[in-house]
Amino acid sequence: MDYEYVAYNRDKKLMKGKLSASSAEAAGSMLNSSGYQLVSLKSVVPLFSLGKYFVSAPTVKLKEVIMFSRQLALLLSSGVDVVTALELLKDQLTNPTLRNVIAEIVADIRGGMSLSQAMAKHPKIFPSMYWRAIGAGEQAGSMEQVLRQMADYLERTAATIKKVKGALTYPITVAVVAVVVVGLMITVVLPTFTTLYTQMGAKMPAAAQALLDFGDWFKKNILYVILLVVAGVIAGLAYIKTPKGQFRYDSLLLRAPIIGRIIILTELSRACRTIALLFRVGLPLPEIMTMVAQGSSNKAMLQALSEVHEELIRGEGLSKPMAKRKGFFLPLMVQMVSVGEETGHLDSTLSTVAESFDVEGNDRIDAAVGLITPAITVVIGVVVAGIAMVMMSAMYSIYSQMNP
Numbered sequence: 001m002d003y004e005y006v007a008y009n010r011d012k013k014l015m016k017g018k019l020s021a022s023s024a025e026a027a028g029s030m031l032n033s034s035g036y037q038l039v040s041l042k043s044v045v046p047l048f049s050l051g052k053y054f055v056s057a058p059t060v061k062l063k064e065v066i067m068f069s070r071q072l073a074l075l076l077s078s079g080v081d082v083v084t085a086l087e088l089l090k091d092q093l094t095n096p097t098l099r100n101v102i103a104e105i106v107a108d109i110r111g112g113m114s115l116s117q118a119m120a121k122h123p124k125i126f127p128s129m130y131w132r133a134i135g136a137g138e139q140a141g142s143m144e145q146v147l148r149q150m151a152d153y154l155e156r157t158a159a160t161i162k163k164v165k166g167a168l169t170y171p172i173t174v175a176v177v178a179v180v181v182v183g184l185m186i187t188v189v190l191p192t193f194t195t196l197y198t199q200m201g202a203k204m205p206a207a208a209q210a211l212l213d214f215g216d217w218f219k220k221n222i223l224y225v226i227l228l229v230v231a232g233v234i235a236g237l238a239y240i241k242t243p244k245g246q247f248r249y250d251s252l253l254l255r256a257p258i259i260g261r262i263i264i265l266t267e268l269s270r271a272c273r274t275i276a277l278l279f280r281v282g283l284p285l286p287e288i289m290t291m292v293a294q295g296s297s298n299k300a301m302l303q304a305l306s307e308v309h310e311e312l313i314r315g316e317g318l319s320k321p322m323a324k325r326k327g328f329f330l331p332l333m334v335q336m337v338s339v340g341e342e343t344g345h346l347d348s349t350l351s352t353v354a355e356s357f358d359v360e361g362n363d364r365i366d367a368a369v370g371l372i373t374p375a376i377t378v379v380i381g382v383v384v385a386g387i388a389m390v391m392m393s394a395m396y397s398i399y400s401q402m403n404p
Helices: 023-035 062-077 082-092 096-110 115-119 128-140 143-199 206-220 222-241 243-255 258-281 287-293 299-313 318-322 331-343 345-404
Strands: 002-008 014-020 037-044
Touching: 002 023, 014 243, 023 037, 023 062, 062 082, 062 096, 062 143, 082 096, 096 115, 115 128, 128 143, 128 287, 143 206, 143 258, 143 345, 206 222, 206 345, 222 243, 243 258, 243 299, 258 287, 258 345, 287 299, 299 318, 318 331, 331 345
Parallel strands: none
Antiparallel strands: 002 014, 002 037
């Protein structure tokens, strides 16, 4: 569930923002572990987001943030100070939204803020994980290194998202074509046979008559069918927008036969990379787990991560709480987290796990696409062949009646 909060940070400055958590108590725990002094917290339950249907200022794409991070790291490693580097980059930016944000960041830095504090004012462009990592880099004197690591992390995230979208494009296209083909056969092809049989006065076989009756009914009531489907989709989306509906939907996705394993691998790979990156730059583990939970797009996984975070704060470590939730955390991750806790090299062990999950996830995506596309093709073939067989049987019946 999403929550809006107002809180004081470690510098006693009032901050506003949003976060996702399984409950209000979990949200408060996340903020407290991150050093925030909570002032107010309220849930946000949007039914529909209408903003995306209206023209707005250009958004900042992930690849623009990646390029900005790499360029800023290059300038800083060359000995240029932060303000000068930001001003140089601002003049080269073509996105007006990002250019205005960088101008505000420069003004805030000149007003006494650090780079991380200035970035924290723009969470839609620089999420919590990003600016907190920058803050750790500022304290350790390795900000350019952190910027490069963040760019690598965001680049891998973008590549994963692009691969999943690309993998789903072709099966969805084939499915749409299948629906169109079957619809045309029912509404256009079948009625021509009805006219032919009526003119010839032949008696239709039961299967052919049922199919023709269905085609006639569908053609007459197509508007009502469309309205019913649209109403069902809207009702389903409205339910999913509720906290209970979203949680149930995400839980079902995780248990789905083919896609469930892919979603779990994607979520865990992202979690492993986040923990590895932030642990490497020196952030405390409770604060890291707060950001890991906030970054989850699956509400069921978010709840599991929040529960792990709460048990971590109570002193149970990280691997033991994960081992209790076998449906969410795979054995390899639990074992490697345990090794990382014992050796103190949690970042390197989880980086290895993330690579392993990425490889398995990519293989499963390719296999799923290779399975879905032929399956849809077979379904189309069976439907079309079934209709053709019924029509051929009707033609044979007419021939038999005309030539007893």
